[in-house]
Amino acid sequence: MTTSQPRLEIERLTLGYGDREVVHDLDLVIAPGDVTAIVGPNACGKSTLLRSMTRLLPPRTGRVLLDGKEVHATPAKQLARRMGLLPQSPIAPEGITVGELVGRGRHPHQRVLARWSQADDRAVTAALRATDTLELMDRAVDELSGGQRQRVWIAMALAQETEVLLLDEPTTFLDISHQVEVLDLLTDLNRTSGTTIVMVLHDLNLAARYADHLVALHDGRLHSAGRPHEVLVPELVRDVFGMPSAVIEDPVSGKPLMLPIGRHHVLTRDG
Amino acid sequence: MTTSLGSRQASGPAAPAAPLRGRRTRGLALLLLAVALLAAAATSIVLGSRDVSWAEVWAGLSGRADGFAEAAVAKRVPRTLLAAVAGAALAVSGLVLQGITRNPLADPGILGVNTGASLAVVSGIAWFGLVSPTSYIWVAIVGAALASAFVWTVGSLGRGGATPLKLTLAGAATAAALSSFVTAVVLPRPDISENVVSWQVGGVGGATDDKVWLVAPFLLAGALLCAWCARGLNMLGLGDDLAAGLGEDVNRTRLLAAAGAVTLAGATTAVTGPIAFVGLVVPHVGRLLLGTDHRWLLPFSAMGGAVLLLVGDVLGRVVVPPSEVDVGIVTALVGAPVLIAVVRGSRVREL
Numbered sequence A: 001m002t003t004s005q006p007r008l009e010i011e012r013l014t015l016g017y018g019d020r021e022v023v024h025d026l027d028l029v030i031a032p033g034d035v036t037a038i039v040g041p042n043a044c045g046k047s048t049l050l051r052s053m054t055r056l057l058p059p060r061t062g063r064v065l066l067d068g069k070e071v072h073a074t075p076a077k078q079l080a081r082r083m084g085l086l087p088q089s090p091i092a093p094e095g096i097t098v099g100e101l102v103g104r105g106r107h108p109h110q111r112v113l114a115r116w117s118q119a120d121d122r123a124v125t126a127a128l129r130a131t132d133t134l135e136l137m138d139r140a141v142d143e144l145s146g147g148q149r150q151r152v153w154i155a156m157a158l159a160q161e162t163e164v165l166l167l168d169e170p171t172t173f174l175d176i177s178h179q180v181e182v183l184d185l186l187t188d189l190n191r192t193s194g195t196t197i198v199m200v201l202h203d204l205n206l207a208a209r210y211a212d213h214l215v216a217l218h219d220g221r222l223h224s225a226g227r228p229h230e231v232l233v234p235e236l237v238r239d240v241f242g243m244p245s246a247v248i249e250d251p252v253s254g255k256p257l258m259l260p261i262g263r264h265h266v267l268t269r270d271g
Numbered sequence B: 001m002t003t004s005l006g007s008r009q010a011s012g013p014a015a016p017a018a019p020l021r022g023r024r025t026r027g028l029a030l031l032l033l034a035v036a037l038l039a040a041a042a043t044s045i046v047l048g049s050r051d052v053s054w055a056e057v058w059a060g061l062s063g064r065a066d067g068f069a070e071a072a073v074a075k076r077v078p079r080t081l082l083a084a085v086a087g088a089a090l091a092v093s094g095l096v097l098q099g100i101t102r103n104p105l106a107d108p109g110i111l112g113v114n115t116g117a118s119l120a121v122v123s124g125i126a127w128f129g130l131v132s133p134t135s136y137i138w139v140a141i142v143g144a145a146l147a148s149a150f151v152w153t154v155g156s157l158g159r160g161g162a163t164p165l166k167l168t169l170a171g172a173a174t175a176a177a178l179s180s181f182v183t184a185v186v187l188p189r190p191d192i193s194e195n196v197v198s199w200q201v202g203g204v205g206g207a208t209d210d211k212v213w214l215v216a217p218f219l220l221a222g223a224l225l226c227a228w229c230a231r232g233l234n235m236l237g238l239g240d241d242l243a244a245g246l247g248e249d250v251n252r253t254r255l256l257a258a259a260g261a262v263t264l265a266g267a268t269t270a271v272t273g274p275i276a277f278v279g280l281v282v283p284h285v286g287r288l289l290l291g292t293d294h295r296w297l298l299p300f301s302a303m304g305g306a307v308l309l310l311v312g313d314v315l316g317r318v319v320v321p322p323s324e325v326d327v328g329i330v331t332a333l334v335g336a337p338v339l340i341a342v343v344r345g346s347r348v349r350e351l
Helices: A046-053 A076-080 A098-109 A118-130 A146-159 A176-193 A204-210 A234-241 B023-046 B054-061 B068-101 B113-128 B133-156 B164-186 B196-200 B209-228 B230-236 B240-245 B250-272 B278-290 B294-318 B327-345
Strands: A008-017 A020-030 A035-039 A061-066 A083-086 A164-168 A196-200 A213-218 A221-226 A245-249 A256-260
Touching: A008 A046, A020 A046, A020 A061, A020 A221, A035 A046, A035 A176, A035 A204, A046 A083, A046 A164, A046 A196, A076 A083, A076 A098, A083 A146, A083 B240, A098 A118, A098 A146, A098 B230, A118 A146, A118 A176, A146 A164, A146 A176, A164 A176, A176 A196, A176 A204, A204 A256, A213 A234, A221 A234, A234 A245, B023 B054, B023 B068, B023 B278, B023 B294, B054 B068, B068 B209, B068 B230, B068 B250, B068 B278, B068 B294, B113 B133, B113 B164, B113 B196, B113 B250, B133 B164, B133 B209, B133 B250, B164 B196, B209 B230, B209 B250, B209 B294, B230 B240, B230 B250, B230 B294, B240 B250, B278 B294, B278 B327, B294 B327
Parallel strands: A035 A196, A035 A213, A083 A164, A164 A196
Antiparallel strands: A008 A020, A008 A061, A213 A221, A245 A256
8 A cells, every 4th residue: 555645635515415405615634644533413414425525426516635636527446546435334246255345346456358466366365364354255245244244345445455445334233342343443454554544433432532533513514623632522512412411531542432411310410 | 136125234044155156167167058058059950840850950051951851940040049149138138237227136028128129119110111120120229228218217216216126017017018009009000910929929930040140230239338347237236336436437337238238138129029037037047156246147148048048949849839839938937937036035025
């Protein structure tokens, strides 16, 4: 993988489907070489933003720039060699093997009639090894458990060998142990290869623990962005999720930890 | 094959990996299929409602048509060729339609593509004085394209887009309606209604060398388009978002592959009439044996489709001698149970 630092910038971006506008006039700079988590309530435009960053959704106004070049004007294959996207619930063709699926991550590096190359082989083996799925290679993806399957999908994204990796809720539907496993894996990837990671995460506390930067969206607008301890504060939780909360220091990671305050089981109620 | 219904977490019984893996195993499987194809072709020339001896076969093949037997053999040669290329074209068309729509039930017959081609041809003959066989083919391809666009539109209406079952229902209903239109167009015209059956249920009995050569370039063009899209079809299997994220131009691939599939189905229908189920059965078997890679499934489907139509045609010739059953009826008999099995066995029923 390259060591150059990709600059991913979003300028005055407005996105929508049909007559519904989902993201309004958003400005954002993604820190290169770091892990960024996008958080916010359901339907706040998180996934829409991610889709637009890989040119799946053309902007109404504004633009997405990768190293100063407009993403939506970049040929699909060329962009796919630099930036990968793992959607929220990807579908595997019935009966496909792990090795074959991960191999499809090599698509942007292959020409129409070209044969499978040694570089392809190396990338796939490395991806399988990094995600600890090498021994699953000949198994059918349908036979795997949820956690194994998610590691296989990440392996496919790794085989794509991009400098930027976007993931839409990579931990949904997983047990807590598998959630941590996936996030650890992504951290490994970020630290060993310098891959810039941008992920949408549901869980505020896991986001604060694993991300270098948090981006909070509310109703398609940027609420706040910055280091976890700057962003994850009770005001954010109140504004964005409409819920009182307390934020303490996570004794395990030293990062902020949000504790929701409901109507019951509260010792002292303040605010 | 994937279905776009629900999430993978709610999946039914897990599909095991395909048993034939590795280049060598798969190559061997294709080789065996090629042998089967040759055997089926030989049978098709030898067997028929009239028994012929090997000597007579040889005489017929070398161009002498003195006796009845030799004449029968000479007539069976184009018939065999047509059955082989039509079967190959329909199976590849079905495979590609399945890849484009991500729907294991797609088949040019079931989706009404063939009937659309058929209706276009009879309308052309009845109302626009269509006479040249080449124009039949062009008109058939246009009819096939219109029918597929219509079925796709109807099948995509409502929530969830073009789910397999909605698409299949839209296709079956359209096929039935278009088939009645064919009857309506043809019945008042005794000059066309002589062979009305072949425009409703296809067959290869009317094959001539001319017809085979006429349709060959169209089939070649369609096949090349489909082959060019093989890797793109693999990508479409991952869903549009992922495919696009991996650098595949999903709209272009879908359009090119659809053009290939429609050309194959339309051109075939122009010479054989509508034949259903070949495009359903053969790719289904292919996926069970070889898995999901279209670069293997395409040659498998081409040869498998040829074998199926050849065997079906031979069966149709020998079951009720001296008359014949159109191969379109035989494939329906073979294909309908497979359709039911696929629906029952896959997540399609979750709709």
